Amino acid sequence: MKASRLAAAGLAATLLGALAAAPSATAAPDPAAATTTCTTDPATPKRQFRALWIASVTNIDWPSKASQTAPDQVAQQKAEYLGWLDLAERLNHNAVVVQVRPTADAFWPSAHEPWSEYLTGVRGKDPGWDPLAFLVEESHKRNLEFHAWFNPYRVSMPAPGGAGADLAQLAPGHPARQHPEWTFAYPPAGVAGSRLYYNPGVPKVREFVQTAMMDAVSRYDIDGVHFDDYFYPYPSGTHQVPDDATFAAYNRGFTNKADWRRDNINLLIQEMNAKIKAVKPWVKFGVSPFGIWRNASADPLGSDTTGSQSYDIISADTRTWVKQEWVDYIVPQLYWYIGQYPAADYARLVPWWAETVRGTRVQLYIGQADYKSGDPAYGSFWMNPRELSDHLTLNRSYPEVQGNVHFSAVQVRANRLGATDIYAAEHYSRPALVPTMSHLPAKPLLFPVVTQATRQADGVRLSWRQPADGVGPFGDATGYAIYRFDGTTLGGACGTADAAHLVDTVRATSGAVQSWVDTTAVPGKRYTYRLTALDRLANESPLSPPRFVG
Known part of the structure; x- marks a missing residue:
């Protein structure tokens, strides 16, 4: 128990350090309020x-x-x-x-x-x-x-003249040639459409x-x-x-x-x-x-x-x-x-x-x-x-x-x-995450921290870090969901309840810093970006602190 408390304290210190180092990371992530009732658009489901x-x-x-x-x-x-x-x-x-x-x-x-x-x-x-x-x-x-x-x-597969059921036509050493008793031809050999099957019985x-x-x-x-x-x-x-x-x-x-x-x-x-x-x-x-x-x-x-x-x-x-x-x-x-x-x-x-x-x-x-x-x-x-x-x-x-x-x-x-x-x-006008499967293994992910957001010729480049919370280089995160809101809107639970603000999902790459370019950003327009980390089954972390681009 003592060791687990120390590990948790270490993770918290890592996370606080990342937050302190992140310009404009002005708030802790919004808790996903389970009791919140959100109006969603069935044409843009978050998961499908x-x-x-x-x-x-x-x-x-x-x-x-x-x-x-x-x-x-x-x-x-x-x-x-x-x-x-x-x-x-x-x-x-x-x-x-x-x-x-x-x-x-x-x-x-x-x-x-x-x-x-x-x-x-x-x-x-x-x-x-x-x-x-x-x-x-x-x-x-x-x-x-x-x-x-x-x-x-x-x-x-079928072959001309019913030859699809000919064991001799299989690759040399094929298991079916070594064990013909494992197979049957259907329809019978020589009949049009005949092919070989392993016998399920x-x-x-x-x-x-x-x-x-x-x-x-x-x-x-x-x-x-x-x-x-x-x-x-x-x-x-x-x-x-x-x-x-x-x-x-x-x-x-x-x-x-x-x-x-x-x-x-x-x-x-x-x-x-x-x-x-x-x-x-x-x-x-x-x-x-x-x-x-x-x-x-x-x-x-x-x-x-x-x-x-x-x-x-x-x-x-x-x-x-x-x-x-x-x-x-x-x-x-x-x-x-x-x-x-x-x-x-x-x-x-x-x-x-x-x-x-x-x-x-x-x-x-x-x-x-x-x-x-x-x-x-x-x-x-x-x-x-x-x-x-x-x-x-x-x-x-x-x-x-x-x-x-x-x-x-x-x-x-x-x-x-x-x-x-x-x-x-x-x-399919917006991206979507795959549906989660709650009966398959998962554990909570820490949220990513956006460390930089800069405008460049081809759009807005975001850079972020993922606190390590598992065995991989970014813990258990295998990908990220990227949400974009107009102006200084924070989004929150309802802002991410459907895919209206989901602009992309990306795979985690090697290296401590992840990056991505929003090529659809309108020059000069103000945006707020928030990210979640995804595990391999698309379970989401809490939202990252917001990052504003003016």
Whole structure:
């Protein structure tokens, strides 16, 4: 107890010294009054998860084509990724969800699985650099969360003549070639669209895929682990998944195969979450499932829909994952329009998902179908340039909806009908912090102290110091939120209750002094700047003392 008092006294002395050394730091930070009721603008929420899906499978988004390993080709791939980060920043996004294990392969030097063909065009070929390290580092430079997107069971994609199910086409030494008993082809080999899957019913498979993915969690500074909707394969015609022998060998006492399959996936989700949290308790785990769990006609707990049911067709009991809190967030793919569409009306599914997460610690983000916007193949509703913006407006009626993820990056950039511009202007006009997750580890941060604010040709440069309150060079601060108020307004709790005055968030950099330039400051105009420190989960410190610029 005595040692902790001494440590606290030392921190206080450090902080008082910083305040004394800081010109114009005239006040202690405003306490965040929990009882204050603030009027906020729903168009500029302070916290909202906003992300692009950046898909690598078949080179959908990044890299746009598999290249060889010449330095200029590697540089081109890197520059292309930086372009996606530019887009995310321009749209005031705060995260990217990047596919780094599309087909039982890896975008990093893995001891468990081969290099992805989508990097070099050759399965198992070393690209000569570490893409995942680059992806994480560059995303963090922009203060974007990096969610590593893994596909758990898919081993290959379709190939002409049904050759996608040919084990011999995999990289030499591929685990599936070494353990063909771990796999099945679906649809059957030789049938159009056939591909290979790891068999979710084999216990060693579940253990292996978790080990392969945990390698990335352990070795890289990722912020989240993300699964998509591919578990058991989607049905193809009348073909059946060939797992009778697996069920006989590993049924764990189940007599109903459908229940057993769902339990296989439940175990994957539950165990993966536990393994992530055991290694890095702050890393989030999320899944983006098909948008319908079950229809009300099949289950009174289901939604007012008549479409395919993930519970039945791909053995994904998503509602249980939420209720058991095996995931930190869920992103249902609500790829339907608002309107009289009985199979799956967006306006009916959002309230169902909101009710499903209500009372749990699981956060709800919505998967948005940017790929359908402006494409006449998907019907007249998607020719309305406001359709996606209307989705985000509808979301405001449900406080459980805390963000959106857009599929996919190339479609967002395409901006067909100007739809991206519309929803960005109406919903993403200001930066936003990611939602906090109170059940993940955090501890209070000390506030930063602005030591200098000077006008220069390109704007107002702020410099600040962060008192050390943890193990890192700036304690536990990994970033900062920067608020700007007109004149000598102090802001306070209500001034920072939404993003109206949030001008940027920045990543902490090495060195005792942090700095940033406000390029949007109007020459000659008086401003007050206040900052908060952010931990890696975007929990905020109290506000810094104000810094005035005249």
